[in-house]
Amino acid sequence: MVDQAERLRLLAEKMKQEAKQKGATRARVIAVTSGKGGVGKTNVTTNLAIAMAQAGKRVLVIDTDLGLANADVVLGVTPQFSLSQVLKGEKAIEEIVVEGPAGVKLIAGGSGFQELISINNPRLSRFLSSLEAMEEMADIILLDTGAGLSKNVLSFVLAADEVIVVTNPEPTALTDAYVTIKAIVKKSPSARPKLLINRAGDEEEFHSAQSRLVKVCQRFLGISLDVLGYILDDPNVSRAVKSQKPFLLAYPGTPASRCLKRLADKLLGAPVSKTTSEVKGVRGFFGRLVRTFSSSTAS
Numbered sequence: 001m002v003d004q005a006e007r008l009r010l011l012a013e014k015m016k017q018e019a020k021q022k023g024a025t026r027a028r029v030i031a032v033t034s035g036k037g038g039v040g041k042t043n044v045t046t047n048l049a050i051a052m053a054q055a056g057k058r059v060l061v062i063d064t065d066l067g068l069a070n071a072d073v074v075l076g077v078t079p080q081f082s083l084s085q086v087l088k089g090e091k092a093i094e095e096i097v098v099e100g101p102a103g104v105k106l107i108a109g110g111s112g113f114q115e116l117i118s119i120n121n122p123r124l125s126r127f128l129s130s131l132e133a134m135e136e137m138a139d140i141i142l143l144d145t146g147a148g149l150s151k152n153v154l155s156f157v158l159a160a161d162e163v164i165v166v167t168n169p170e171p172t173a174l175t176d177a178y179v180t181i182k183a184i185v186k187k188s189p190s191a192r193p194k195l196l197i198n199r200a201g202d203e204e205e206f207h208s209a210q211s212r213l214v215k216v217c218q219r220f221l222g223i224s225l226d227v228l229g230y231i232l233d234d235p236n237v238s239r240a241v242k243s244q245k246p247f248l249l250a251y252p253g254t255p256a257s258r259c260l261k262r263l264a265d266k267l268l269g270a271p272v273s274k275t276t277s278e279v280k281g282v283r284g285f286f287g288r289l290v291r292t293f294s295s296s297t298a299s
């Protein structure tokens with residue numbers, strides 16, 4: 001008998017084939033994650049989205065943080081619906097997207113991602129076909145994830161084309177970042193997470209923090225960590241959050257904004273890194289997500 005998990009796997013396989021045949025330009029899906037909580041993922045994701053939008057890209061942020069979803073607060077928008085309604089067939093993707101500053105689009109995940117596990121086959125099929133709309137609205141999709149190593153967080157991270165691991169320079173955060181990188185590489189040996197040090201006091205602090213992580217990753221995981229750079233610790237970040245405005249717009253000349261723009265330039269200039277993912281874009285992403293979810297329901 002074909003069980004639910006098997007059906008999901010077959011469907012994911014079908015999507016993979018379809019996406020391959022289509023061969024269209026796919027959105028670049030970048031997950032922003034961390035080991036420790038509160039290190040700045042949401043601020044990095046939302047401001048990076050704005051910087052990329054200012055550079056002429058169409059950017060979509062998906063808030064996948066199931067516990068502490070707050071990308072909407074930082075962007076100053078209020079989504080009324082989430083992916084849940086799309087999964088239930090009540091809304092189209094276009095109806096749940098809200099537009100924030102600089103034309104950045106936001107989709108709230110809500111409990112939608114958890115519902116992917118239990119959704120029935122025809123509905124899932126419909127949902128997956130509607131993803132095309134998501135692809136059409138974005139060149140870059142940034143996923144704001146939760147912290148830590150829960151199954152949910154790891155599923156998003158492993159399904160993305162690229163992963164940015166954010167940490168601050170404190171030893172506790174660095175240790176947790178290492179644990180996260182290790183978990184990613186263990187599950188997906190060819191993945192190359194990119195490291196971003198947020199809240200660095202100065203360049204020297206950044207260098208010593210990154211070199212510690214680079215060394216342990218080389219020594220114990222046998223990988224050379226891709227270091228993206230740093231964002232300075234800057235009181236204007238907190239001020240901007242309080243006024244519900246991304247710091248890049250509220251304080252464009254502040255040190256954190258200058259670092260952030262450099263980060264965006266680097267990411268946009270860099271050739272898209274090779275990852276384990278066979279199919280890029282939204283379909284590839286959701287296909288892999290469904291596969292990870294279904295493998296967990298099977299075991």
Ligand SMILES: Nc1ncnc2c1ncn2[C@@H]1O[C@H](COP(=O)(O)OP(=O)(O)O)[C@@H](O)[C@H]1O
Nearest residue numbers: 038039040041042043199232233234237238241
């Ligand atoms: N570069 C920075 N400089 C100063 N404070 C920062 C910086 N980045 C983040 N913060 C502070 O940390 C808080 C938590 O950031 P947030 O992006 O919500 O973290 P996470 O999404 O990882 O939980 C922010 O509200 C802000 O006050």
Ligand SMILES: [Mg+2]
Nearest residue numbers: 041042065068
């Ligand atoms: Mg957050």
